[in-house]
Amino acid sequence: MSEISRLQHYVPTRQDLRVRWRLSVTEFLFTPLLMVLGSVALALGAVLLDSSSTAWSGEIRGFFLRVFPHDNLINMLRVIATGLVTVTTLTLSALLVAISHTATTVAPVVFDQFLRRRANQAYFGYVAGCATYTYLVMAVTRPEWTGIAALLALILAAVALVLLVFMGYVMIDQMRPTSVVRSIQDLAFEARLRQLPLLARSRVRSRLDGEATPVTTRATGYVIDISTARLEKLLAPTGDAVEVAFQVRIGDLLAYGDTVARIRGGSEAQRRTVADNVLDCVTIDRIRNADVDPDHAIEQLGNVAWAATSTRQNPDVALASVGALRDLSARCAAAGVPDAAAYGGPLPVVYDDALQRRIVAALVDLVVVSTSSRQHQTCAVALSTLAEILPQLGDRDRDVAVMSLQRALPAALSHVASVEMGRGLAKLRAAFDAIGREDMADQVRDMGPRLVRENGLDDGDLIDHLDEHDITGPRPFRYR
Numbered sequence: 001m002s003e004i005s006r007l008q009h010y011v012p013t014r015q016d017l018r019v020r021w022r023l024s025v026t027e028f029l030f031t032p033l034l035m036v037l038g039s040v041a042l043a044l045g046a047v048l049l050d051s052s053s054t055a056w057s058g059e060i061r062g063f064f065l066r067v068f069p070h071d072n073l074i075n076m077l078r079v080i081a082t083g084l085v086t087v088t089t090l091t092l093s094a095l096l097v098a099i100s101h102t103a104t105t106v107a108p109v110v111f112d113q114f115l116r117r118r119a120n121q122a123y124f125g126y127v128a129g130c131a132t133y134t135y136l137v138m139a140v141t142r143p144e145w146t147g148i149a150a151l152l153a154l155i156l157a158a159v160a161l162v163l164l165v166f167m168g169y170v171m172i173d174q175m176r177p178t179s180v181v182r183s184i185q186d187l188a189f190e191a192r193l194r195q196l197p198l199l200a201r202s203r204v205r206s207r208l209d210g211e212a213t214p215v216t217t218r219a220t221g222y223v224i225d226i227s228t229a230r231l232e233k234l235l236a237p238t239g240d241a242v243e244v245a246f247q248v249r250i251g252d253l254l255a256y257g258d259t260v261a262r263i264r265g266g267s268e269a270q271r272r273t274v275a276d277n278v279l280d281c282v283t284i285d286r287i288r289n290a291d292v293d294p295d296h297a298i299e300q301l302g303n304v305a306w307a308a309t310s311t312r313q314n315p316d317v318a319l320a321s322v323g324a325l326r327d328l329s330a331r332c333a334a335a336g337v338p339d340a341a342a343y344g345g346p347l348p349v350v351y352d353d354a355l356q357r358r359i360v361a362a363l364v365d366l367v368v369v370s371t372s373s374r375q376h377q378t379c380a381v382a383l384s385t386l387a388e389i390l391p392q393l394g395d396r397d398r399d400v401a402v403m404s405l406q407r408a409l410p411a412a413l414s415h416v417a418s419v420e421m422g423r424g425l426a427k428l429r430a431a432f433d434a435i436g437r438e439d440m441a442d443q444v445r446d447m448g449p450r451l452v453r454e455n456g457l458d459d460g461d462l463i464d465h466l467d468e469h470d471i472t473g474p475r476p477f478r479y480r
Contacts, residue, residue: 043137073151078138080153080154120167177304178317187297195293201346211264212245221253223254231244241266243348247259247260249295261275305325326385364386387427428444
């Protein structure tokens, strides 16, 4: 079959469907489905108990039948079932309305985080389970039964109403931009920890030279996982003779024909064997997996800050996002990468860890985009945060960060000569001095007088009066 024929007849493989189903279950469906199945089991037990009530003593059965007539129970079950469905519909409608009101800043992020919160999953699972239980009991109940299953449905519905009050507050709290930012921050660090086995067992640079066999993909979507266990099994026969150098990272978007990896070393037959099977170690899907993809959370934080900075909005949202990025950078730098022996030993695999570069890129973007809204506070905080991050970066990441700042710093000259801008520039100059980049320190030093002159003020230096020995200390961020 020709290549065009294969493209025209392309259908999702079983592996694609399994991956998509697994992600759906992991993201939202597991907890609700588990609670619905638990409700079905509870309904089965309650019905069996009710069916055995015909053997109870006459006094007990007569009491239940007099206090809870069968017709009243059936009517009550109908009302409960309808009410639970209505509550679920109203809850979803309120969520959509709230998202529409935050569409300019955090709407996609709010929806993504809403699905992943265990409390939300448990609430929807409980309400769906109550409705399922009620319909099952209503379908099989008999007039001669005592109605224990129906009474249990009443108790479950009452608990659902009580939970509705708490869930209402939780949903409102989740719509706050700062709550969204903190949730993404926690999710990013947890994803970083789950990514450590791959980082620990991989190499930063290739150790083998010579001819390389490229591996391209026919799938379209995001790289959501790279399995170290499968790589270990695949490379076990060749040892260190063959090296897999990945050209992509977890979170990258692939199109048809993109190069995923290059296989080096060994014989041509060994390289071909590894090349034919290495894609089985890479999981590709159309939805990113935030559980092992910290870059996804970093991009979300950057997008939230970018949206809040590019428009004339309250800068607190952007400041909270910048604070989260700084915290992530510091935590990841402090945690480092553990020794490969903790995860089974090193592998002949090359993988590029770009987390710190992604954080720096998000902050540099804020320096540039802040010129459109004239939010000098956000620009100043972004510069201060970059000054905090620069000394803790590795050589490669630091060089990229310095190059990005060198090209983006002229944008800061469009802001007002505020005290915040002076503090940010002073901290950045001190950071450049600390890492031995006197040329960049001089560039930042010259920006002080230029910023004063371009704002039509008297000649002076914006940085001199703030150039203190503790200028690189942390600056508090506002959370509301």
